[in-house]
Amino acid sequence: MTALHERIRRDIESRILSGEMMPGDRLPIEHDLMAEYGCSRMTVNKAISALAAAGLVNRKRKAGTFVAAPKAHAMVLDIPDLAHEIQESGQKYRYRLLHREICNAGKVDSSLEIEGDVLWTVGVHIADGKPFAHESRAVSLTAVPEIDDAVFDPDSPGTWLLKHVPWTEAETAISATAVSDREARALGVADNTACLSLIRRTWRSGEHITAVRQLFLGDSYTLVARFGASA
Numbered sequence: 001m002t003a004l005h006e007r008i009r010r011d012i013e014s015r016i017l018s019g020e021m022m023p024g025d026r027l028p029i030e031h032d033l034m035a036e037y038g039c040s041r042m043t044v045n046k047a048i049s050a051l052a053a054a055g056l057v058n059r060k061r062k063a064g065t066f067v068a069a070p071k072a073h074a075m076v077l078d079i080p081d082l083a084h085e086i087q088e089s090g091q092k093y094r095y096r097l098l099h100r101e102i103c104n105a106g107k108v109d110s111s112l113e114i115e116g117d118v119l120w121t122v123g124v125h126i127a128d129g130k131p132f133a134h135e136s137r138a139v140s141l142t143a144v145p146e147i148d149d150a151v152f153d154p155d156s157p158g159t160w161l162l163k164h165v166p167w168t169e170a171e172t173a174i175s176a177t178a179v180s181d182r183e184a185r186a187l188g189v190a191d192n193t194a195c196l197s198l199i200r201r202t203w204r205s206g207e208h209i210t211a212v213r214q215l216f217l218g219d220s221y222t223l224v225a226r227f228g229a230s231a
């Protein structure tokens with residue numbers, strides 16, 4: 001069961017990351033939050049402190065708590081929704097779930113580098129009836145307990161997460177690799193075929209949400225990042 005201070009933090013965080021609350025907006029005062037959630041000032045304070053530690057809000061003495069301006073980064077590499085990208089290209093999208101299991105992270109692909117109990121899924125993203133990408137994903141059940149009840153039809157686990165779970169930090173590693181026998185069968189290619197390997201991990205206020213490894217055939221995917229000078 002999620003602690004109340006964590007629920008308050010997630011509710012406010014979701015409003016900030018969705019754009020409902022913009023930089024400079026003032027958060028409700030403590031007494032209003034205490035009345036809304038039926039809790040003590042200590043519980044509210046714990047939630048606000050966690051938001052401040054994550055850099056999402058600024059606390060100003062005698063003035064209140066305000067949504068912080070986003071920090072500039074040297075590079076922005078967005079987290080794409082493969083379903084949306086495939087459909088935008090004019091192709092028909094489908095996700096085929098091959099494996100679903102609740103287990104300890106020690107059982108999943110070691111490259112995912114996640115800990116604790118997870119929901120582990122393995123599946124294939126399909127474009128116009130042909131395999132587009134193989135995916136192995138682990139989602140922390142501590143951070144996202146509600147995913148245990150999620151149904152991945154038509155949404156893939158990644159699409160479900162983008163719709164329901166905001167993230168504050170992400171890390172992406174890209175390399176070339178040869179697919180394993182099982183991955184080759186799922187993609188419909190020969191063993192040891194070279195593929196683009198993308199490993200991505202996301203966090204929310206320091207809490208690990210998910211880790212995913214996606215394998216793309218060499219001619220099926222183009223990765224684009226936009227760079228800009230920081231202010």
